[in-house]
Each structure stands twice: as structure tokens, then as C-alpha cells.
Amino acid sequence: KNQVEQSPQSLIILEGKNCTLQCNYTVSPFSNLRWYKQDTGRGPVSLTIMTFSENTKSNGRYTATLDADTKQSSLHITASQLSDSASYICVVGATSGTYKYIFGTGTRLKVLA
């Protein structure tokens, strides 16, 4: 069964600290993995997209890693800011005839001053 699991479910950190969010998936055949940031009351915004051959991709203070062998991805946030408070959603794309998206339930991050 295609599944995407994210951990932790929620996280609270102090401003300026680093954090890492995890995404484990059992999706086949794997096509790509995306990380989205969703602010409260708004639509998701794409942070990174990685294909099978990529194992790291950065977008400013956000760095995503992908281990296709262990089917794990992480999103590392460096020097967190208050504006990083949001939900972070991992989405895995699968191709099996038609294109499928399997969504994680997200990690809710709160950055405190």
C-alpha cells in the first residue's frame, strides 16, 4: 500500500535553532518527492522537488535530502525564524499508468521568540 508518514506530528523550537523533519514512504514506482510549506489559512507553497537521482536540494534555509534506498527524506531548516511557523507536507509522486500523488499528514512547526 502506498503510504507517506511524517514525523514528528508537531514540533516547537526557539527562534534561531535548527530542526529536521522526517518523511518515510512506501510508494512504488517512485517518481519524485516534494516538500511543501503551508501557512495557516493559505495554500501550500512548494519548497523542493527531488527525483530518484537527486539526494539533496536546497531552497534558502531549507535543505531536503532523499535516500531512495531506505525510502526516507528529511527537511532541514537552518536558523529558524518566526515565519517558519507552518505545516510542512511531504508528497510522493508515483507513476503507474497515471500519475499519483500520495500525501503525508504534515508536521506542524511552531517557532517561538
Added chain:
Amino acid sequence: DAGVIQSPRHEVTEMGQEVTLRCKPISGHNSLFWYRQTMMRGLELLIYFNNNVPIDDSGMPEDRFSAKMPNASFSTLKIQPSEPRDSAVYFCASSWEETQYFGPGTRLLVL
């Protein structure tokens, strides 16, 4: 560019009524996606179009849901009849290549 435009932003209706959600994708984008988001189920893909043609509607929950894309600049998601369990935020997204751009969403409440 104004981004993906959705209307209405909020909709409150009574069970049994027809609901139509509208989406204007970013000009030049060739793919359009409809999503539903709830606290219980998270984000779910309902249907997506490529070049105005529905490619995969396996996420559409029931026959009460239908989506159309009559041209490259407009799409609708219709629920008829609506039920309280349809209450959710409905997002439209468009893309040209890999990156999807989401609209602000329509918050639907069915009483």
C-alpha cells in the same frame, strides 16, 4: 501575475444544495489540480487536468462530485447534492512543469 484565483473564498450552504467552486489557473500553465483538505484526512488530490483534459479522477469521492475545464483559463468543481461531510477547504493548483502553484482555497461549510 495574480497567481491562481479561486472563488468564492468562503461558502456556507445547506445540505442538499448544489455548490460550484471556480478556479482560474496561472496563464500559460497546462496542468490544473483540484485538492480537498480536512483536519482528519489532510490534503487529497481529487482530479487533475492536462491541456484541459481530465487525466486522473480517481480521487473524486463520489458521483456527487464533478469537475470541468472548458478552456485553459477556467475550471469548476461542482458538488450536487452537497452533504455536511463535504465541508473542507478546496484548493486549486496549476503548473507548467513540476512546480505546482496553489490558490488561496475555498472554505466550504455544509450545514
